Amino acid sequence: MAGTDRGGSLRKLRYLLWALVVVALGIVGWTQVVSPRLTQLSDTGTAALGRGDYRLQATDGSEFSQAALKGKASAVFFGFTHCPDVCPTTLGDVTGWREELGPDADKLRVFFVTVDPERDSVETLRDYVSWAPGVIGVSGSPEEVAKAVKAFRIYARKVPQEGGGYSMDHSSTMLLFDDQGEYAGLIGYREDPERAMASLRALLKG
Structure with missing residues (x-):
C-alpha cells in the first residue's frame, strides 16, 4: 500500500x-x-502616437508627416509589399469597409506605410495598393521610415530567410486618428466586421 x-x-x-x-x-x-x-499602447500611453519629425512620400504626391494626420480622419497601417498574408488580407478588409461606408468612405484616408523601404519604393507601393480604392501608400528612406515606426509605436523586424532573402515581422493593427491628428483607437487584424465598422463610424462622426 x-x-x-x-x-x-x-x-x-x-x-x-x-x-x-x-x-x-x-x-x-x-x-x-x-x-x-504589440504596439505597447498600454505601457507608453496614446497621446503621442503619430507625433514625430518623420517626413515620407505618399503615392498621391503628398508628404506624409505628423501634419498630414490633421484635417481628415485617418487610418494608418504598417506593412510591406512582399507580405504573404496579413497585408493583402487587411487591404481586402479596407476595401470591404469602404464599400459598407458608402459615401462616408470619402471622409476617411487610409495610409499603408511600408516597413521595408529597401524594396518598397513609392512606385512599387503605388502598384501594390492600386486595387484597393482610397488606400495611399507611403515610403521613404530607411531613416525616415524608422522615425515613423518609432512615432507610431510599431513593432517591425527583418527576418532572414534561406537563400539570403528576408521577410518582415510587424505589428498588424490599424491605428485610427481623428481630424485633429489625435489617436482615436485601433482595429485589430481580422477584427469582427461589426466591431470594425462601429469603430469607423464612431471615428467619422466625431
Whole structure:
C-alpha cells in the first residue's frame, strides 16, 4: 500500500513539473514573440502616437508627416509589399469597409506605410495598393521610415530567410486618428466586421 501511495505521489509530482514547464514555455513565448509584436499602447500611453519629425512620400504626391494626420480622419497601417498574408488580407478588409461606408468612405484616408523601404519604393507601393480604392501608400528612406515606426509605436523586424532573402515581422493593427491628428483607437487584424465598422463610424462622426 505504501508503495502504491509513493507511486501516486511521484506521478502527481511529475504532472506538476510538466505543468510548470508548459507555463514557463508560455511565458517565454509571450515575452519573446507575442509581446514585442504589440504596439505597447498600454505601457507608453496614446497621446503621442503619430507625433514625430518623420517626413515620407505618399503615392498621391503628398508628404506624409505628423501634419498630414490633421484635417481628415485617418487610418494608418504598417506593412510591406512582399507580405504573404496579413497585408493583402487587411487591404481586402479596407476595401470591404469602404464599400459598407458608402459615401462616408470619402471622409476617411487610409495610409499603408511600408516597413521595408529597401524594396518598397513609392512606385512599387503605388502598384501594390492600386486595387484597393482610397488606400495611399507611403515610403521613404530607411531613416525616415524608422522615425515613423518609432512615432507610431510599431513593432517591425527583418527576418532572414534561406537563400539570403528576408521577410518582415510587424505589428498588424490599424491605428485610427481623428481630424485633429489625435489617436482615436485601433482595429485589430481580422477584427469582427461589426466591431470594425462601429469603430469607423464612431471615428467619422466625431
